[in-house]
Amino acid sequence: MKTTFVAAALAALATLTLAKPISRPHKRQSQRDPNLDISSGLQNILDNTHGSDLYAYPTDLTRGILPKAIHSHNDYWRDVPFYSALSFGCVSIEADVWLYNDTLHVGHEQAALTQSRTFDSLYIQPILSVLQRENPTSAFQTSNTHNGVFDASAGQTLYLFVDLKTDGAETFPYVVRALEPLRSAGYLTSYNGTHVTEGAVTVIGTGNTPLDQIAPVANRDYFFDANLALLSTTQANITSEISPIASTQFTRYIGQINGTEFNATQLQTLESQLQVAKERGIGGRYWDTPAWPVSTRNAVWTELVRAGVALLNADDLAAAAGFTSNW
Ligand SMILES: *[C@@H]1O[C@H](CO)[C@@H](O)[C@H](O)[C@H]1NC(C)=O
Numbered sequence: 001m002k003t004t005f006v007a008a009a010l011a012a013l014a015t016l017t018l019a020k021p022i023s024r025p026h027k028r029q030s031q032r033d034p035n036l037d038i039s040s041g042l043q044n045i046l047d048n049t050h051g052s053d054l055y056a057y058p059t060d061l062t063r064g065i066l067p068k069a070i071h072s073h074n075d076y077w078r079d080v081p082f083y084s085a086l087s088f089g090c091v092s093i094e095a096d097v098w099l100y101n102d103t104l105h106v107g108h109e110q111a112a113l114t115q116s117r118t119f120d121s122l123y124i125q126p127i128l129s130v131l132q133r134e135n136p137t138s139a140f141q142t143s144n145t146h147n148g149v150f151d152a153s154a155g156q157t158l159y160l161f162v163d164l165k166t167d168g169a170e171t172f173p174y175v176v177r178a179l180e181p182l183r184s185a186g187y188l189t190s191y192n193g194t195h196v197t198e199g200a201v202t203v204i205g206t207g208n209t210p211l212d213q214i215a216p217v218a219n220r221d222y223f224f225d226a227n228l229a230l231l232s233t234t235q236a237n238i239t240s241e242i243s244p245i246a247s248t249q250f251t252r253y254i255g256q257i258n259g260t261e262f263n264a265t266q267l268q269t270l271e272s273q274l275q276v277a278k279e280r281g282i283g284g285r286y287w288d289t290p291a292w293p294v295s296t297r298n299a300v301w302t303e304l305v306r307a308g309v310a311l312l313n314a315d316d317l318a319a320a321a322g323f324t325s326n327w
Pocket residue numbers: 100101
């Protein structure tokens with residue numbers, strides 16, 4: 001089971017490497033300065049030691065990936081859900097879940113569901129597998145670590161948004177149960193009635209997630225995606241202990257952007273929504289932002305980053321990852 005996921009991860013990372021514009025030779029080229037006149041003997045050693053155990057270290061699966069404040073929207077649409085987002089450094093992913101016959105299936109709509117694409121197989125087990133790789137035990141590392149998925153930034157949590165598509169009251173208990181492998185290994189961000197303790201994975205229920213199965217629970221390791229636009233009105237009593245990130249629909253609350261400029265009203269709405277969230281220690285995210293034209297998409301991303309969103313929602317991960325040098 002585990003090896004399958006590791007193999008899938010490596011395949012995903014390899015595919016991405018190959019997809020880069022510069023075609024690479026089969027063997028990874030050593031990163032030598034072409035101006036350096038090194039002997040062919042040394043070059044041979046540099047070229048051929050890659051992949052050997054001697055020159056690898058245990059937690060190097062996500063080596064060199066810098067975490068970025070990107071939410072991988074419709075993550076389950078990607079060829080290799082979770083791993084694709086991970087390879088781009090996205091700190092946030094989203095799974096749409098449907099409850100059928102006691103099993104949580106993953107897909108955007110009913111027609112996309114299959115017996116094998118489950119919340120456990122596409123998310124819980126792959127995340128656990130990466131965390132196990134990032135938290136090895138050995139003769140050198142005997143205490144239990146709780147590093148996150150990113151080798152370069154072990155303290156960075158991974159936000160896992162779970163979008164409930166079937167009845168919330170009935171489905172949510174299955175989500176809570178499905179988290180057990182991550183829970184028992186100590187990887188979940190939790191709340192004990194007074195404090196939030198951040199863990200490697202922060203689970204946030206969205207879609208049909210019932211607030212009344214989250215807010216009143218004193219001891220829990222799951223949170224609620226409040227509506228960023230309603231934090232000053234109907235959701236004024238929602239705290240960051242309930243909702244570490246609140247999201248809202250860009251087109252509905254900010255509106256259409258013509259060209260590359262927000263008008264004065266739109267700017268004010270954006271800034272006041274994020275200000276209300278910030279005062280409560282809640283991060284903001286907008287979904288349904290324009291994807292096209294690219295100039296409008298980029299102008300909106302620029303404005304959202306400037307205004308201080310916690311996560312940038314993206315369908316095109318490569319574009320978002322390469323978007324700003326602020327990551
Ligand atoms: C649920 O179980 C019933 C009875 O075994 C079966 O007929 C049906 O196809 C199953 N549905 C799904 C989505 O697996």
